[in-house]
Amino acid sequence: MTDWISTPIDARVLRGALDLERTEHGVLPHRLPAWVREQYLTDHLAMVEAQPSGVRLAFRTDATAVELDALRTKNAYHGVPPLPDGVYDLLVDGRLTGQASVSGGNVRTVDMATQSTVTTPGPAGTVRFTDLPTGVKDIEIWLPHAETTELIALRTNAPVDAAPGIGRRVWLHHGSSISHGSNATSPTSIWPAVASALGGVELVNLGFGGNALLDPFTARTMRDTPADLISLKVGINLVNADLMRLRAFTPAVHGFLDTIREGHPDTPLLVVSPIFCPIHEDTPGPCAPDFSGSTLRFRALGDPADRASGRLTLTVIRDELARVTEQRAADDPNLHYLDGRELYGEPEFERMPLPDALHPDTAAHRHIGERFAELVFGNGGAFAAKEA
CATH class of the missing domain: 3.40.50.1110 (SGNH hydrolase)
Incomplete structure (x- = not known):
């Protein structure tokens, strides 16, 4: 049985988001700050800015297994075949090493003609990456770019440190x-x-x-x-x-x-x-x-x-x-x-x-x-x- 270590999901391990909203489930990354969200009037902008394009978890660890609990909200469109599940990309030392999707979640059905939406709730799921290389490494988990993602829990089988900035622009x-x-x-x-x-x-x-x-x-x-x-x-x-x-x-x-x-x-x-x-x-x-x-x-x-x-x-x-x-x-x-x-x-x-x-x-x-x-x-x- 794996001895899991939980790490809080906050700005220390999350990159690419400009605001983190605490929800009843966990943390919802936003790409526009809270004051902006009080100014726009469209549901469509509210939807897309909360889809975490470019947002990723980044940390340094010698863990060989990682779990992430998340609640997704996936879009569906009237008259369009079902969209594929969003993908989580795992990078180890900058190289794509694994991909996975989360099950369950909410479904937001959009009428593209009127932009009206209906959301059907669903349960959270878990993304797992196992058999990672041994030794200390930098890990990034890029979140699905077109699914709203509430992050609930991050678990690893070894302690986690914030990934160094390494002076990148x-x-x-x-x-x-x-x-x-x-x-x-x-x-x-x-x-x-x-x-x-x-x-x-x-x-x-x-x-x-x-x-x-x-x-x-x-x-x-x-x-x-x-x-x-x-x-x-x-x-x-x-x-x-x-x-x-x-x-x-x-x-x-x-x-x-x-x-x-x-x-x-x-x-x-x-x-x-x-x-x-x-x-x-x-x-x-x-x-x-x-x-x-x-x-x-x-x-x-x-x-x-x-x-x-x-x-x-x-x-x-x-x-x-x-x-x-x-x-x-x-x-x-x-x-x-x-x-x-x-x-x-x-x-x-x-x-x-x-x-x-x-x-x-x-x-x-x-x-x-x-x-x-x-x-x-x-x-x-x-x-x-x-x-x-």
Whole structure:
């Protein structure tokens, strides 16, 4: 029988979360602070910010067995086949060593047409990793990026110490569902996780599905969050939500950047425009789910002729982001721009098409992460490490 040692789940062993909420079950990691959660009005943002994309347990131990009790809330969608279970990725000394899922949990059923939800409760479950290598090692357990996860208990068969920071730079990133990890199969296969591993940095991922909307509270959160590197990937949600026109978009971008600069005046700051997405390259939103085929796909409902009146497309947004960043960079040498098609463009779409016409699959996530690491963390990139 294993002699288990319980370790409190708190900020000492949890990375990538900006707030921990105590619930009746345990600890719920949030990626937006409590004051922000009092300001937004949508259930959808409440759902996605509580999905722990990029959040992981990190500790040093010589344990050979680890157990984690958790209560998941898994999404289901009317008219869509059941989603696969969320995956917990186990990394030992930085290498993917195991994967598992938790059973039971709550099911949140979403009507994509109305965004109404109904939640059916279920029991907590346990994730187990056994037969780990002997000796002292650094362990990370990355939580499922698309399942709300209440952490109840962490047990090991040897004592746990907080993993050392080892002086790695902190990369704070904000983006849409693509940055959140939509369609990737596990939490370390989402493109920001791939890029952070290759870049040797600590990731704080503020990728929120459907909610990269230049919200002022997100800008203030980024302003107040310690970071050595900051990136903002914006555009696709503004188009597919049909949220604003060009007249509002330009000052909103300036305001977002101004707010970040209040807290990070000299931090390398990278603005990334959208990746290639044919349905919205020259067609405005809104975007709607299409259930006419055997699998879920998305389609644009706007009229390309409306670009003349200021409606946004990806082409319009790329042009304006390039112009705004070039203008500001004259007085801000640490501000940089990257065209998202450098990460995933027409050639990539031909080889790795977007399965639902909107989100990349796991292979494309890896490609985007590798390209980001090459272009941004590599020699001459905006986040290239400076020699001491």
